[in-house]
Amino acid sequence: MPELPEVETVRRTLNQLVKGKTIESVTVHLPRILQRPAEAELFDAILQGQTIRNVERRGKFLRIVLDSTVLVSHLRMEGRYGVYPAGEPLEKHTHVVFHFTDGTELRYKDVRQFGTMHLFTPGEEFLLPPLHKLGLEPLGEEFTYEAFAAKLRGRTTKIKPFLLNQEHIVGIGNIYVDEALHLAGIHPEREAGSLKKAETERLYQAIITTLSEAVEAGGSSIKSYVNGQGEMGMFQHQLKVYGRKSEACYQCGSVIEKTVVGGRGTHYCAQCQPLKHKRARKD
Known part of the structure; x- marks a missing residue:
């Protein structure tokens, strides 16, 4: 998609x-x-x-x-x-x-x-479907760190399905969630509300960086995507984890793993994205 x-x-x-x-x-x-x-x-x-x-x-x-x-x-x-x-x-x-x-x-x-x-x-x-319940635009002025942190606070949902939920933040699909989480060093199964301030800041910046670089590259042509002029996107050549199961992580050399989180195929590096089991913050 x-x-x-x-x-x-x-x-x-x-x-x-x-x-x-x-x-x-x-x-x-x-x-x-x-x-x-x-x-x-x-x-x-x-x-x-x-x-x-x-x-x-x-x-x-x-x-x-x-x-x-x-x-x-x-x-x-x-x-x-x-x-x-x-x-x-x-x-x-x-x-x-x-x-x-x-x-x-x-x-x-x-x-x-x-x-x-x-x-x-x-x-x-x-005011009506399908746009009426959409969340924050990650490349818009409304996507501030404060707004993002407020969305995460107290959430027990795993961070990957949280980011995929278009009522929270719009437009970040499977490819870019995996890439942003890897860039931020956050495991896809962490509870959204368990992220510390430094982790939340890293993820906030990683989302903006990942999407901005992808836009500049014309998107990712993983399957059949082309733009209105029939041209392919080129960001697929910059992917760090998505689609790289069993390949070496560019950052640490460990093997990229693939699992299922929230019903979606998920790529991550266990070394760069350690899983920490913590309950959601109450503040």
């Missing part, structure tokens, strides 16, 4: 490719992608004549801001956007086509067909 760095890369690419373009019509080949409204005809009617003013992001969701509508799009496992000349043959698994007045098209392809699209009036999207 594309995580924050990949979605941010797609956002930046789409702003280069479609910002300022006006939608002439929309063709929907797979109506179940549409969640609000669910009717393809109404979806098309609302978007006709609207110009894309900006492409923004909230967590792992794209927010395509138009004249009087906001399109919230979730790529899920395999969703991707691309811009093509009108008339070019459709590739397999192309489910939604936005026809622009300049003779180009924005096409949404999704092999797994899990992606979703919602339309809202501006501002309404933050």
Whole structure:
């Protein structure tokens, strides 16, 4: 699944490719992608004549801001956007086509067909699903050390599933949680509330550093991810633990281990990330 760095890369690419373009019509080949409204005809009617003013992001969701509508799009496992000349043959698994007045098209392809699209009036999207319960933006001004520490305080949940919970912090998926925890030297099974101040500070900085470096590298192309121009991300070449089971840790030389935490495959170095069993703080 594309995580924050990949979605941010797609956002930046789409702003280069479609910002300022006006939608002439929309063709929907797979109506179940549409969640609000669910009717393809109404979806098309609302978007006709609207110009894309900006492409923004909230967590792992794209927010395509138009004249009087906001399109919230979730790529899920395999969703991707691309811009093509009108008339070019459709590739397999192309489910939604936005026809622009300049003779180009924005096409949404999704092999797994899990992606979703919602339309809202501006501002309404933050009050309703799927954006209404999202947590802190780890690359936003709201993500301060104090706000992060407050989220952790008293939590008995293991730190990895805590960080994966989008109601606490958004956009940090499996890859980047493993990488941030390794950079901070924290075992993925530590209780979130057991972290001492120095550990919390290290993890806070590790999250920002990991995600920022991943964004600059264009994300990670672990499976099929590419940006809106068909380009792969390059951060997978910088991964320290994720996907490196049985390989040597770059930091200490110990063997990278893989286990399951919170139902997710988890990579870590037992030497660099020792497990300390402590109860959550009460302060």
